[in-house]
Amino acid sequence: MTISDLKQSPSDSVKSKINWSRIEEADDFANTVKLFRQGKYDEDSFRRYRLQHGAYGTRMTSDYAMVRIKLPAGEIYPDQIEKISQLSEQYSIGSGHFSTRENIQLHWVILEDVSEIFRGLAEVGLTSREACGNSVRNVMCSPLSGVCPDEEFDATPYALATAKFFLRNPMAQNLPRKFKFNFTCCEKHGMVRMVDVGLIPQIREIDGTAQKGFKIFLGGGLGNKSFVGHQLEEFTPEEDLLYTSIAVMRIFDRMGDRKNLARNRMRYLVNDMGWDKFQNLVLKERAVVRATQSVITKLKVDHTPDIIKRPIRISDEDGGETTPDGYARWLKTNTVKQTQEDYRSVFLTLEAGDITASQLRGLADIIRNFSSEGKGRSGFSQNIALRYVHEDDLTRLYSKLLEIGLAKSGALTMTAPIGCSGTTSCNLALTNSHRLAKEIQRKFLELKLDEDDDLSDSSIKISGCPNSCGQHGIATLGFFGGGGRVGKYMYANYQMSIGGRSDGDTMLGQTLLRVPAKRVIPVILKIIEIFKANKKPDDTLKSWINRVVNGNEDSEIKSIVDIKKILEPLIIPPTMDEDPDFYLDYGSDSSYHTKTGKGECAA
Amino acid sequence: MCCLTGTVKITTDVDSLRSEIRDKSVRVIDVRRESDYKQDHISTAVNLPLANLLSDDSPERVLKLVNSMGIDDETSVVVYDDTFGALASRVAWTLEYLGHSDVTLLESTYSHWKSLGLENDSDTPEIQSKEHSMKLKSDILATSDYLETAKTRDDVILIDNRERLNFLEQHIPGAISLPYRTLASDDKILRSKEDMKRLLDNRGIAGDSEIITYCGSVGTLSGLAYYALKSAGLSNAKLYVRSFKEWKNLQKPTQKQEDASYWDLSAE
Numbered sequence: 072m073t074i075s076d077l078k079q080s081p082s083d084s085v086k087s088k089i090n091w092s093r094i095e096e097a098d099d100f101a102n103t104v105k106l107f108r109q110g111k112y113d114e115d116s117f118r119r120y121r122l123q124h125g126a127y128g129t130r131m132t133s134d135y136a137m138v139r140i141k142l143p144a145g146e147i148y149p150d151q152i153e154k155i156s157q158l159s160e161q162y163s164i165g166s167g168h169f170s171t172r173e174n175i176q177l178h179w180v181i182l183e184d185v186s187e188i189f190r191g192l193a194e195v196g197l198t199s200r201e202a203c204g205n206s207v208r209n210v211m212c213s214p215l216s217g218v219c220p221d222e223e224f225d226a227t228p229y230a231l232a233t234a235k236f237f238l239r240n241p242m243a244q245n246l247p248r249k250f251k252f253n254f255t256c257c258e259k260h261g262m263v264r265m266v267d268v269g270l271i272p273q274i275r276e277i278d279g280t281a282q283k284g285f286k287i288f289l290g291g292g293l294g295n296k297s298f299v300g301h302q303l304e305e306f307t308p309e310e311d312l313l314y315t316s317i318a319v320m321r322i323f324d325r326m327g328d329r330k331n332l333a334r335n336r337m338r339y340l341v342n343d344m345g346w347d348k349f350q351n352l353v354l355k356e357r358a359v360v361r362a363t364q365s366v367i368t369k370l371k372v373d374h375t376p377d378i379i380k381r382p383i384r385i386s387d388e389d390g391g392e393t394t395p396d397g398y399a400r401w402l403k404t405n406t407v408k409q410t411q412e413d414y415r416s417v418f419l420t421l422e423a424g425d426i427t428a429s430q431l432r433g434l435a436d437i438i439r440n441f442s443s444e445g446k447g448r449s450g451f452s453q454n455i456a457l458r459y460v461h462e463d464d465l466t467r468l469y470s471k472l473l474e475i476g477l478a479k480s481g482a483l484t485m486t487a488p489i490g491c492s493g494t495t496s497c498n499l500a501l502t503n504s505h506r507l508a509k510e511i512q513r514k515f516l517e518l519k520l521d522e523d524d525d526l527s528d529s530s531i532k533i534s535g536c537p538n539s540c541g542q543h544g545i546a547t548l549g550f551f552g553g554g555g556r557v558g559k560y561m562y563a564n565y566q567m568s569i570g571g572r573s574d575g576d577t578m579l580g581q582t583l584l585r586v587p588a589k590r591v592i593p594v595i596l597k598i599i600e601i602f603k604a605n606k607k608p609d610d611t612l613k614s615w616i617n618r619v620v621n622g623n624e625d626s627e628i629k630s631i632v633d634i635k636k637i638l639e640p641l642i643i644p645p646t647m648d649e650d651p652d653f654y655l656d657y658g659s660d661s662s663y664h665t666k667t668g669k670g671e672c673a674a
Numbered sequence: 675m676c677c678l679t680g681t682v683k684i685t686t687d688v689d690s691l692r693s694e695i696r697d698k699s700v701r702v703i704d705v706r707r708e709s710d711y712k713q714d715h716i717s718t719a720v721n722l723p724l725a726n727l728l729s730d731d732s733p734e735r736v737l738k739l740v741n742s743m744g745i746d747d748e749t750s751v752v753v754y755d756d757t758f759g760a761l762a763s764r765v766a767w768t769l770e771y772l773g774h775s776d777v778t779l780l781e782s783t784y785s786h787w788k789s790l791g792l793e794n795d796s797d798t799p800e801i802q803s804k805e806h807s808m809k810l811k812s813d814i815l816a817t818s819d820y821l822e823t824a825k826t827r828d829d830v831i832l833i834d835n836r837e838r839l840n841f842l843e844q845h846i847p848g849a850i851s852l853p854y855r856t857l858a859s860d861d862k863i864l865r866s867k868e869d870m871k872r873l874l875d876n877r878g879i880a881g882d883s884e885i886i887t888y889c890g891s892v893g894t895l896s897g898l899a900y901y902a903l904k905s906a907g908l909s910n911a912k913l914y915v916r917s918f919k920e921w922k923n924l925q926k927p928t929q930k931q932e933d934a935s936y937w938d939l940s941a942e
């Protein structure tokens with residue numbers, strides 16, 4: 072008997088306890104679009120309205136939108152995945168896209184159809200409300216929260232409660248700029264120093280009793296100019312979590328720069344004011360908030376534990392079953408052991424976050440049949456994890472993933488690069504960063520670089536312009552797009568940085584040199600070669616690059632300048648006659664030129 | 675319950691078809707491949723594989739086929755497929771074009787019928803030939819020449835039913851994109867009338883504009899759209915039956931979405 076014969080019927084698959092949607096927003100959106108098309112709603116107000124509801128503009132056209140669906144704390148349930156699959160075929164391009172902030176995006180949606188997507192999302196309790204615009208963006212939580220061996224407690228319920236508190240909350244409808252919360256499990260797995268508010272769960276012994284709370288980091292963030300967040304205080308007890316969040320937002324709301332759109336994220340306020348002053352203000356404001364909020368203003372943290380139930384299987388089919396090819400490699404590069412004995416979390420390798428409608432359908436079934444918690448968790452790197460997979464079910468899970476083309480290895484290694492949407496849909500893009508990420512992945516998997524332990528803790532992240540949606544600043548090897556020129560010909564050219572990281576020692580990468588798009592792969596391979604020639608036995612690429620950028624390396628490579636010297640011959644542009652392909656960006660067969668439209672990041 | 679729009683009936687629901695079969699008051703046409711049909715099909719159904727029809731769909735040939743299936747002007751006909759109604763639509767439209775008025779689509783697919791455990795067998799029914807008249811209903815057909823001139827009128831709406839990426843890459847100038855997947859609901863080949871109306875209304879597809887549908891090659895996906903429009907009460911619809919394939923072969927002008935590499939967003 073096979074699993075599919077025994078699969079739980081959709082009715083007993085786990086459903087979200089929280090309904091994030093409001094069906095009336097669909098009608099309202101449809102009507103507003105009509106008024107806008109009739110000229111009864113001015114362009115600027117409409118744009119704000121649209122963004123507040125989670126719909127971005129699209130490259131070079133006002134006919135299409137991108138709908139960003141929020142997955143608070145990254146949680147996604149099988150019925151939601153199936154609905155998104157259907158919506159992608161009906162209103163988008165037949166694929167969905169996992170983003171770096173636990174959203175799923177549908178691109179190239181006709182503006183008039185956006186309300187139909189809202190309607191479909193409401194059937195499964197999802198929303199895109201406040202996924203864009205000057206509001207509290209999707210509240211993230213580490214995909215390993217609750218299963219991470221290094222965490223003190225599971226922050227997921229707190230992330231969900233925070234999301235619930237601020238969604239549609241009047242105090243968060245018109246902030247000076249977008250505002251982001253990231254909860255994590257431990258130092259290693261989060262990105263708490265690269266966000267407006269980052270939180271690590273902590274347990275403190277106070278007067279003999281264990282007290283839950285958080286380490287809170289404020290004022291970090293990536294962008295055209297990036298900053299690392301500051302820790303507010305030693306320990307923030309859980310009762311103060313909401314008061315602290317409100318206090319920070321009130322200060323930002325009052326004092327944030329509403330005029331200069333390019334410098335209005337909270338990190339600029341913190342930077343201009345100085346951390347000590349900002350910290351003081353927050354602590355004072357928190358005292359005021361604590362004294363003035365009604366007793367009913369609380370985070371409604373739901374502590375009911377999830378039911379962990381291994382999906383039923385009657386007979387044991389293990390006898391005689393052969394382990395499919397590639398299993399060991401996949402097991403090593405895509406799964407992690409959980410705190411809970413006998414269970415693993417499994418990360419799926421996607422290509423720059425893209426997944427087809429039929430893969431989504433298959434994935435929903437796979438979650439029902441293999442995850443003992445019955446849901447998926449999206450991650451930080453354009454991917455999704457299934458957790459609570461029993462060790463004994465892993466080979467069978469792998470076979471099922473093979474069937475739907477989702478069994479590629481390397482999810483947790485450097486061979487799964489991040490690429491923002493770039494010229495595939497973004498108005499500000501200068502290069503096709505999305506395709507470049509896919510090209511690197513294909514090449515590196517072919518070279519089996521995912522199996523190389525020296526490379527697994529490194530990362531490659533690519534943005535299509537300096538705006539950092541691809542998070543290049545915190546990558547071991549980071550790239551952002553621009554244009555280069557030889558005489559009258561232009562080519563896609565990336566600014567490369569190395570040594571960025573987002574863990575306990577968060578730092579931004581240092582500028583290395585500009586690399587033409589068609590030379591990015593050879594340049595990375597060359598860096599790996601230099602590293603291999605100079606590494607110490609215990610080094611990983613990440614630790615070695617760290618020594619180099621910090622000036623602590625004692626091999627013949629003393630600094631970033633030495634690496635640059637070796638790479639320079641690789642980046643010399645050939646003439647058009649020698650290599651016309653050099654002048655085409657990935658995914659394009661016409662000559663490269665930069666072309667951008669109006670960006671909406673600050674809207 | 676039938677899907678009635680005014681007096682135009684577009685689909686036949688499962689229960690009605692069962693009773694019509696029992697009453698022997700219907701001719702059921704299965705448009706799947708012959709091998710599929712031979713395995714099993716809705717009881718009493720005759721087989722007209724779409725490919726067979728398309729090999730020559732001149733009115734004279736269609737008339738012969740219709741006669742041989744025992745259909746005269748009065749016969750009530752229900753068509754079904756296993757391809758979300760697109761192939762069935764193309765056959766139904768062909769009958770309508772010939773002048774047959776009483777033709778509807780089964781509201782769901784054959785797989786759905788079978789999953790409900792409803793009557794099916796592998797018998798090929800004995801058919802007595804009948805005489806159908808030929809009164810071509812040319813106002814439901816759009817040719818490329820017709821389309822060329824119609825496009826210049828502003829009371830004409832042209833709808834492309836291919837998938838979004840294909841549309842972005844290339845389409846007939848002025849067309850709007852309505853991928854065929856938007857037409858169905860979870861278990862029916864067409865959404866409910868209200869749902870369809872709302873969707874079309876949001877897009878400004880309403881009133882008595884003339885609407886022309888097309889798809890990639892032979893008018894199947896756009897045939898389904900033709901019936902979707904009618905089900906929403908938009909009866910002034912035409913099918914550009916030779917669709918984009920012919921348009922391109924004739925080297926007529928096309929339009930594309932410029933300056934964006936949308937294909938690279940696809941996970942295919």
Ligand code: HEM
Nearest residue numbers: 127170171172174293294295497498538539540670671672
């Ligand atoms: C000046 C304009 C923009 C700036 C400064 C900006 C900045 C950023 C930053 C820093 C991130 C990193 C997410 C993180 O916190 O980890 C991000 C995420 C993202 N951005 Fe932008 N962005 C801009 C415009 C746009 C535009 C126009 C688009 C395309 C419509 C876009 C699409 C995305 C996407 C898809 C993400 C992934 C994360 C998510 O789900 O929120 N961005 N952006």
Ligand code: SF4
Nearest residue numbers: 491497500535536540
């Ligand atoms: S980094 Fe630039 S190209 Fe990429 S999504 Fe952001 S704004 Fe667009």
